[in-house]
Amino acid sequence: MTEPNRQGEVWVFAEQEDGALHDVTLELCGKARELADRLGVRAGAVLPGAGVGPLAKRLIAQGIDNVYLVDHPRLANYQTLPYANALVTLIERHRPQIVVVGATAIGRDMAPRVASTLRSGLTADCTDLDIADVTDPKAGVDHKNLLLQIRPAFGGNIIATIVNYDQWPQMATVREGVMPLKPASNGHAGKIIEEKIDIDDTQMALKLIQRHIEPRKVNLKGARVIVSGGGGIGSKDNFKLLYDLAGAIGGAVGASRAAVDSGLIDKEHQIGQTGTTVRPALYIAVGISGAVQHRAGMEESAKIIAINTDRDAPIFSVAHYGIVGDFKQVIPMMIKAIKEKTR
Amino acid sequence: MPYDSIVCVKQVPDTANITAEAMKEDGTVNRGALPTVFNPEDLHALEAALALRDEYGGTVTVLSMGPPKAGDVLRDSLFRGADRAILLTDRRAAASDTLATSYILAQAIKTIGRYDLVFCGRQAIDGDTAQVGPQCAEKLGIPQITYLQEVIGVHDRSIRVRRNIGRGWEIVDGRLPLLITVLDSANRPRPQGARRVMRMKRAKVPAEVAAEVKAAMPNATDEQRAAETDRRVAALRQSGLLIEQWDLDRIGADLQRCGLAGSPTKVHRIQAIVLTKEGYTEIAPTEAGVGQMIHELVVDRTWG
Ligand SMILES: Cc1cc2nc3c(=O)[nH]c(=O)nc-3n(C[C@H](O)[C@H](O)[C@H](O)COP(=O)(O)OP(=O)(O)OC[C@H]3O[C@@H](n4cnc5c(N)ncnc54)[C@H](O)[C@@H]3O)c2cc1C
Numbered sequence: 001m002t003e004p005n006r007q008g009e010v011w012v013f014a015e016q017e018d019g020a021l022h023d024v025t026l027e028l029c030g031k032a033r034e035l036a037d038r039l040g041v042r043a044g045a046v047l048p049g050a051g052v053g054p055l056a057k058r059l060i061a062q063g064i065d066n067v068y069l070v071d072h073p074r075l076a077n078y079q080t081l082p083y084a085n086a087l088v089t090l091i092e093r094h095r096p097q098i099v100v101v102g103a104t105a106i107g108r109d110m111a112p113r114v115a116s117t118l119r120s121g122l123t124a125d126c127t128d129l130d131i132a133d134v135t136d137p138k139a140g141v142d143h144k145n146l147l148l149q150i151r152p153a154f155g156g157n158i159i160a161t162i163v164n165y166d167q168w169p170q171m172a173t174v175r176e177g178v179m180p181l182k183p184a185s186n187g188h189a190g191k192i193i194e195e196k197i198d199i200d201d202t203q204m205a206l207k208l209i210q211r212h213i214e215p216r217k218v219n220l221k222g223a224r225v226i227v228s229g230g231g232g233i234g235s236k237d238n239f240k241l242l243y244d245l246a247g248a249i250g251g252a253v254g255a256s257r258a259a260v261d262s263g264l265i266d267k268e269h270q271i272g273q274t275g276t277t278v279r280p281a282l283y284i285a286v287g288i289s290g291a292v293q294h295r296a297g298m299e300e301s302a303k304i305i306a307i308n309t310d311r312d313a314p315i316f317s318v319a320h321y322g323i324v325g326d327f328k329q330v331i332p333m334m335i336k337a338i339k340e341k342t343r
Numbered sequence: 344m345p346y347d348s349i350v351c352v353k354q355v356p357d358t359a360n361i362t363a364e365a366m367k368e369d370g371t372v373n374r375g376a377l378p379t380v381f382n383p384e385d386l387h388a389l390e391a392a393l394a395l396r397d398e399y400g401g402t403v404t405v406l407s408m409g410p411p412k413a414g415d416v417l418r419d420s421l422f423r424g425a426d427r428a429i430l431l432t433d434r435r436a437a438a439s440d441t442l443a444t445s446y447i448l449a450q451a452i453k454t455i456g457r458y459d460l461v462f463c464g465r466q467a468i469d470g471d472t473a474q475v476g477p478q479c480a481e482k483l484g485i486p487q488i489t490y491l492q493e494v495i496g497v498h499d500r501s502i503r504v505r506r507n508i509g510r511g512w513e514i515v516d517g518r519l520p521l522l523i524t525v526l527d528s529a530n531r532p533r534p535q536g537a538r539r540v541m542r543m544k545r546a547k548v549p550a551e552v553a554a555e556v557k558a559a560m561p562n563a564t565d566e567q568r569a570a571e572t573d574r575r576v577a578a579l580r581q582s583g584l585l586i587e588q589w590d591l592d593r594i595g596a597d598l599q600r601c602g603l604a605g606s607p608t609k610v611h612r613i614q615a616i617v618l619t620k621e622g623y624t625e626i627a628p629t630e631a632g633v634g635q636m637i638h639e640l641v642v643d644r645t646w647g
Contacts, residue, residue, distance in 0.1 A: 080477070080487055105509035109489045112474035116445060116481035121607030124441075124472035134611055148611065154358050154469060159614045167607035205486035206515045209503070213511035282645050303645050305636070306623075316623060321636050325628025333630050337637040 002118055004168045006145070008097030009066065010036040011169075013087060013110075014047040014059055015102050017078070021055055023181070023221065024102030026062050028174060030182035031129060033063030035098060038131050039145055042066055044096060048086045050076035053192070060190030062182065067192045068094070074199040077211070078106050081203040084113040089197050091118060096169050098147050100129070103173035111173050121164035122171040123149035127178045127277075127296070134163050146170070152273065152296055177221055177277035178300070218252060218268050225251030225282045228271055228298070231258030232287020232308065232327070239264050241331045242286060248338045254278065254298075256288045272297035286327045290315025307331075345400030346459040346497060346519070348392035349452055351479070352385040352405055352420060354413040355469045381416045384464030386532040388525040391494060392462045393424045393533065399497060401459070402426045406451055408436060408444065411550035417586050421543050422535035429455070430548045433590040435598060440606035441474040447601055448475070449482030450594040459500070461522040465490060473524070480522035488517055491525045546584040549576050 010032045015022040029045065036043040042065040047056060049071065056067040070086045087110070091099065099114075101107040103125045115122035128150040134143050147170040149162040164170045220226060227246040233239055239259075246253045254276075255269040271278055273293040283301035288294060290306070290313055298304070299318045306319035307327050316322045323330055356377035392403045405420040407413050408431040417428035431451050439447065452461060461483070466473035473489075480487035488504055492512060495503040500519045505512050507526055547555075549572070556572045563571070579585040591601055599605060626632045 080489075084481075105490065105507070108473050109477060109487070112441070112472075112477035113481045113487070115474075116442060116478035119442065119607070121440070121442065122474060123608055124470070124474055136609070149608075153471075153613075154356075160610055161612040161614075162608050163611045164607050165609065206488065206517045209514040209516060211508075211511065211513040213508075282640065303640070319623040321626050322623045323626045323628050323633070323636075330628050330633065333628075333633040334637065336630070337634040340634075341637055341641050 002091075002095065002120060002168050004166055005095040005097055007041060008095050008169065009042045009044040010039065010098040011044045011046060011091075011096040011100070012059075012064070013099065013101040013107065014045045014055070014067075015104060015106055016047070016049055016052055016055055019052075019055075021058060022102055022104060022176075024104060024107075024174065024176040026058075027176070027179040027181050028100050028102060029059060029062035029064055031174070031179045032098075032100060033182070035129065035131060035147070036065075039097070041097070044068060044094070046070065046087055046090055048072070048075045048083055050074075056190075056192045058184065060188055060192075061184040061186055063185075063188055065190050067190060068195050069192055070195045070197055072197065072199055074204060077208055078110075079204070079206055079208075080109055080113055081205055082199045084110050084117070085199070085203055086197050087114050088117045090195060091169060093195075099169045099171045101171070101173045103175045107173050111171060115171050118169070120167045120169055120171055121162075122173070123151060123162040123164075124173050126151045126172045126174045129172065129174065134165075136165055141165075147172070152292075175277055177279065180279065218266075220252050220254055220269070220271065220276045220278050223252035223278070223280055225249045225284070226254045226271070226278055226280045226298075226301075227251050227284045227286065228254035228256065228288060229259050229264070229286050230256035230288030230294075231262065232289075233259060233264060234287075236264055238328065241328070245284070245331050245335055245338075248335045249282075251280075251282070251284075254283075256291075256294050258289075285315050285319070286331070288315055289313045290318065344497075344499070345402075346395060347402045347457055348395060348404070348460045348462055349455060349458045350385070350389050350392045350403060350405045350420070350425070350462045351448055351475070352389060352407050352416050352464070353382045353467050354379050354407065354409050354416045355382045355467050356380075358468045379412065379415065381419055382464055382467045382469075384466060384525060384527050385416075386464075387527050387529050388462040388464045388523075389420055389423060389425065390530045390532040391491065391523070391525050392460070394530065395460070395494060395497065396426075404429065404455060404458075406431065406448065406455070408432070408447055408451070411548060411554060414548045414551045414586060417548070418543065418546055419535065421546060421586075422540045423533055424536060424539065427587075428546075429587045429589060430550075431589050431594070432548070432550055433601075435591055435602050438603045438606065439601060440608045441470070441472055441478055442607060443601050443605035445475050445478035445482055446605060447591070447594070447596055448479050450596045451589060452479070452483060454589070454594045459519040460502070461485075461520070463522065463524045465524045465526050476522060476524040483520075483522065485520050485522055486517055487522045487524070488515060489524045491523050491529050493529060543584060545579070546586050547579060548586040548588040550588055552576050552579070 044066040130148040279300040306315040404427040463476035493505040
């Protein structure tokens, strides 16, 4: 159990694969910078891997002060034990006050193992992080500058704010796409600190036989405009209208779970709590009721247009423009208007 | 070669339709107010263990931590083919976060003693954390394989599996003992066996028997009730229908690591999601209306 270290840094676990940093890591660097500034401490990143040194510069450009580089041939492919062990060793060595990890397949595999070893708290799948003073109502004790770990709970019906008074580091995993990606800056100065760790045979418990990675086909996160269809679209044929609209604006096509479950479109396109979280400049929700699990993945969009025949559909509560009507009529009108404007 | 498995299962509130009324003042969940289900991915964990036993021999022990009512998921597990079921129930375990829960489960698993594999569902639908499995593996000091998609085979105490890694999959080999977390796409859980249901439908944990006696003998003294409970428990044990019930003392748990005391994460605030009707610009579903909206979006540089 680790005592609070109020001078401790704010750390990001830098996830990389095949020589590239994961998007969520870059997003988290911006958040770590912001939290560190508010606490008046440095922002750090732990970068484990084999031959990953060149990635350190990018972390610094995203606002990191200290990159802790753990370069070891046994870290070439992600494996739970050596990675978790590297992070535990560095946390014990440098005692950061906050450690954030992307809530990816890797992050959700590793972070609980690390928190368990340190016997510190861990909050999964946060959608927001903040700093505030908190009073422990039971003990009547005030705690200064705690990390507020904000996440949906209970299938998204509730937003919970979790804190960790004194079993530090304060650890959280954060979903991809919920923190805005800050622009990189070459002006920021940072240090690269090479760390030595031991990885013995017992940590190499699993043997990788084969790995297969699907190329990313849909790029929802990179899209400036997303046209998203729901259960109201009704048929694959009708979905073509959405592709036409997306084509006219230069956008990507998303979907609600109802559309995915009824086989109208691939799961890859799903937006929401169990799909991708997006924040495009424009989100067009077509025939989507706006269940909380869906809204969780899109309500941060800069502009939202909702098209729905049901005036009372909850999607309108997050919309900037609402069109009560049948998409089969409305979408052709939109395509026509766009073609006229952009001619 | 036979393999012994332990499966951790959880009874969860059905989160598909929850309101804020189900929350207590302190931010924890008033589980009593909600319908409950077998946590979906835990059913797939159970199936993975049963399938392994069917192929290689061995035993399947199901372990659940929860209130007496969680006897439901243990009975369900027995109906589907589990060999042994244990309920860990103790008021002092209430309000445990994932760290405390994994400590308690690991203590119970150590008390069970012999095992080759521990199976958990990837995550529970009430918390969606996916933390208890890996934390339990750490407490047991064994490796973990998360997101199981398929067991390819076990040979000479080495298991080969395919696991889902988000954008793809990988095949890994690991030596037993191991902890594995299972996805819902890994298999199709078998239904309850009709004959097993007939044989075991009266199976209960002692806490359930006590509750039953209390309801049946509203005017009896505590001693009378205790005597009747003992009698019924003995009868169930006799016919092999008593589901084991353990408490924190039985597993030698350090109480400082259980319940609220053992939970570093504290709920600071809970907000029910309310729809904020901020108001939006309503656009008429006409060419003029739609044209105006597109014009505004071009003017404010939303695109273009
Ligand atoms: C644990 C959990 C996780 C979940 N995760 C997700 C997730 O990640 N993403 C997600 O989207 N959902 C998720 N869901 C499901 C979610 O609760 C809803 O069921 C789902 O979002 C409903 O999709 P929908 O609004 O498209 O469909 P429906 O509820 O079927 O709504 C269809 C809408 O279309 C409208 N409509 C019908 N015809 C027309 C027409 N001709 N023109 C215009 N409008 C029309 C209707 O008025 C209605 O509002 C999750 C649920 C759970 C329990």
